[in-house]
Amino acid sequence: MARVLIVDDSPSQLMGMKKIMEKLGHEVISAEDGAQGVEVAKRELPDLILMDVVMPNLNGFQATRSISKEPATAHIPIVLVTTKDQVTDKVWGLRQGAKAYLTKPVNEAALTSLVRDLLAGVTPDQG
Numbered sequence: 471m472a473r474v475l476i477v478d479d480s481p482s483q484l485m486g487m488k489k490i491m492e493k494l495g496h497e498v499i500s501a502e503d504g505a506q507g508v509e510v511a512k513r514e515l516p517d518l519i520l521m522d523v524v525m526p527n528l529n530g531f532q533a534t535r536s537i538s539k540e541p542a543t544a545h546i547p548i549v550l551v552t553t554k555d556q557v558t559d560k561v562w563g564l565r566q567g568a569k570a571y572l573t574k575p576v577n578e579a580a581l582t583s584l585v586r587d588l589l590a591g592v593t594p595d596q597g
Contacts, residue, residue: 472517472589473497477507477533479525483574487520487551490578494585504528508536511543518588523552523563531566538567547588551576570594
């Protein structure tokens with residue numbers, strides 16, 4: 471069982487991803503914006519982070535960059551999960567330190583596969 475941090479300002483999106491993670495047997499912790507996500511990541515050191523992009527205070531790109539540059543949290547794989555579906559968004563997100571990028575609405579099978587791979591140490595092909 472892994473500890474997964476879900477960072478999303480939408481209660482319905484948060485609940486949907488939480489259900490998927492709990493179905494896989496993972497413990498879920500959450501944060502409602504990027505700034506809180508960075509704080510929780512540093513304090514809790516989760517095994518994986520699912521990060522929205524469009525959020526108040528600190529967006530997901532900024533939060534991802536902060537987490538991936540911090541020595542204490544740099545090892546944590548981050549998956550950006552967002553409605554932003556442009557190639558430039560994906561490229562920018564991966565440059566900020568994300569290991570993968572999924573667009574909403576989330577495909578449960580794709581999320582499940584990605585989470586399993588990342589937790590097993592397999593870096594996904596983001597073509």
